[in-house]
Amino acid sequence: MAKSGSARPSRAGAVRKSSKGRAVGSGGQGRQALEGKKPTPKAEDRPYHPAGKAKAARDRFAAAGGKGRPGARSSSERGQDAPRTAPARRVKKADDSEMVTGRNSVVEALRAHIPATALYVAFRVEVDERVKEALSLANKRGIPVMEVMRPELDRLSGHDAVHQGLALKVPPYEYAHPETLLDQVTRQGKTPLFVALDGITDPRNLGAIIRSTAAFGGQGVIVPQRRSVGVTASAWKTSAGAAARTPVAMASNLTQTLKAFKAAGVFVVGLDGGGDVDLPGLDFASGPIVIVVGNEGKGLSRLVTETCDAIVSIPISSGTESLNAGIAASVTLYEIARQRALK
Numbered sequence: 001m002a003k004s005g006s007a008r009p010s011r012a013g014a015v016r017k018s019s020k021g022r023a024v025g026s027g028g029q030g031r032q033a034l035e036g037k038k039p040t041p042k043a044e045d046r047p048y049h050p051a052g053k054a055k056a057a058r059d060r061f062a063a064a065g066g067k068g069r070p071g072a073r074s075s076s077e078r079g080q081d082a083p084r085t086a087p088a089r090r091v092k093k094a095d096d097s098e099m100v101t102g103r104n105s106v107v108e109a110l111r112a113h114i115p116a117t118a119l120y121v122a123f124r125v126e127v128d129e130r131v132k133e134a135l136s137l138a139n140k141r142g143i144p145v146m147e148v149m150r151p152e153l154d155r156l157s158g159h160d161a162v163h164q165g166l167a168l169k170v171p172p173y174e175y176a177h178p179e180t181l182l183d184q185v186t187r188q189g190k191t192p193l194f195v196a197l198d199g200i201t202d203p204r205n206l207g208a209i210i211r212s213t214a215a216f217g218g219q220g221v222i223v224p225q226r227r228s229v230g231v232t233a234s235a236w237k238t239s240a241g242a243a244a245r246t247p248v249a250m251a252s253n254l255t256q257t258l259k260a261f262k263a264a265g266v267f268v269v270g271l272d273g274g275g276d277v278d279l280p281g282l283d284f285a286s287g288p289i290v291i292v293v294g295n296e297g298k299g300l301s302r303l304v305t306e307t308c309d310a311i312v313s314i315p316i317s318s319g320t321e322s323l324n325a326g327i328a329a330s331v332t333l334y335e336i337a338r339q340r341a342l343k
Contacts, residue, residue, distance in 0.1 A: 098170050098231075099156055101163035103130040109168055110137040112245055118169040119145045122153050125165035134166055173231040175250035178222050178257045182264060185219045192266055192288040193336065195329055196222040198254060198304045199295035203229045208326030209293065214242040216333035217340075221246065222290070224254040255303045258290065262309070266290050270300050270308035271328050277312045279332060284310075285339035293329045 043051035097117065100109050107130050109116065119138040125131060138145050148156070150165075157163040185192050195213050200206055206229050210221055223230065231248050251257035258268050266288040292308060294300035305311065314323060314331055323331070 098172065099158070099163075100168040100170055101157045101166070103128075103134070103164045103166050106130075106134050106166045106168045107137070108242070108245070109170060110134060110141070110143075113141075114168075114170050116141075116143050116168045116170050119143050120153055120156060120167040120169070121145060121147050122150050122163070122165035123147055131166065134168075173248070175223075175231075176220065176247045178249040178251050179260055179264075181220050181247055181249045182261065182266070186264075190219065191286070191340070192290070193218045193333075194220050194222055194261075194266075194290040195333070196251075196254065196258065196290055196292045197228060197325075198224070198292055198300050199227050199298065200293065200325055201227075201229050201295070202325075205229075205324065205326040206231070209329045210246050210248065211242040212326070212330040212333050214246040216330075216337040218246070218333060221248045222251055222254070222257065223248060225250055225252050255307050258292070258304065258307045261290050262307070264288075267310070268292060268308045269332075270294070270305060270311045271314070271332060272299055272305070272311050273313050273322055274311070277310050279312055279314045279335050282312065282335065282339060285336045289336060291329060291332050291336075293325050295325075 043049045044055040046052045047056070099120075100106055100114075100116075106119070110119075110133075116138075119134065121131070121135070135145060137143075153163055153165070153167060156169075157167045182192060182194075193213075193216075195209055195218060197206065197209065200209075200223070206221070206223070212218075213221055230250075262268055267284050268290050269282075270292045272294065292300065292304060294304075300308075300311075312332070314328060316323060
């Protein structure tokens with residue numbers, strides 16, 4: 001049995017740890033509280049207080065002889081560990097160039113002397129007459145010819161584009177002015193025939209309409225500046241190169257442009273399934289005409305419909321709901337060209 005007051009603990013393995021620092025007890029804790037706190041420094045003497053920062057700025061401003069900004073700090077005052085502002089980097093402007101893809105489209109663009117900047121040819125491409133002509137035209141004009149692997153050409157052209165081993169890099173399309181285009185056609189002694197698009201958003205429809213306009217004697221296509229597709233690489237491809245020889249004009253306000261055409265003696269024809277006039281019954285095909293094709297789903301807008309001189313419908317079988325915008329324009333262009341040929 002262990003004796004009372006023994007210096008060693010009775011439990012085996014127990015070790016009494018000696019305390020470090022000041023002894024913890026009510027006396028030690030109370031002594032610090034009784035000493036009280038030091039006086040609080042003035043706000044301007046505290047370096048991290050807004051008043052202290054303002055005073056330091058005034059002192060620096062006075063030391064500099066009143067030059068500079070009162071709040072500016074020198075690099076030595078900021079210290080080595082202070083964060084520095086990263087230098088401004090020049091942001092590279094996005095490339096607005098388009099890629100004309102497909103052998104026919106590329107050859108047509110080169111024939112029309114479109115200001116291309118590079119011709120891309122797929123590695124080990126199957127060479128035919130169009131590829132030979134594209135290479136010959138590019139070499140004559142000093143256009144760089146780049147041979148790339150097909151995956152790289154897919155990436156450059158866009159994975160949804162069919163490039164057929166050829167792609168031509170061209171600057172953004174330069175649109176004509178609608179009324180300037182009309183004046184040019186009139187001065188040439190031709191009967192105006194234009195197609196205007198009201199809210200067409202599918203570039204393949206635009207490309208098909210450009211191609212049909214060129215095929216049936218039209219002089220140009222008009223697209224509105226807003227809520228409409230522009231001449232993109234997909235439109236170039238669908239047009240099979242016709243975009244290189246058929247001008248596309250951009251109207252800032254389609255309704256006002258149509259009114260200006262009407263004032264110049266051009267008959268405005270809108271295409272709609274519920275039109276008052278059937279296409280075969282056109283008796284004004286020989287005169288100046290602008291055909292307005294509506295949106296793929298909504299059709300013609302209200303303001304455009306009110307501006308048209310006539311709303312024409314294409315007779316179709318009852319089992320077909322409607323025609324694609326590009327097909328409707330093609331059928332109408334054909335009928336106008338046919339009637340003009342008879343007169």
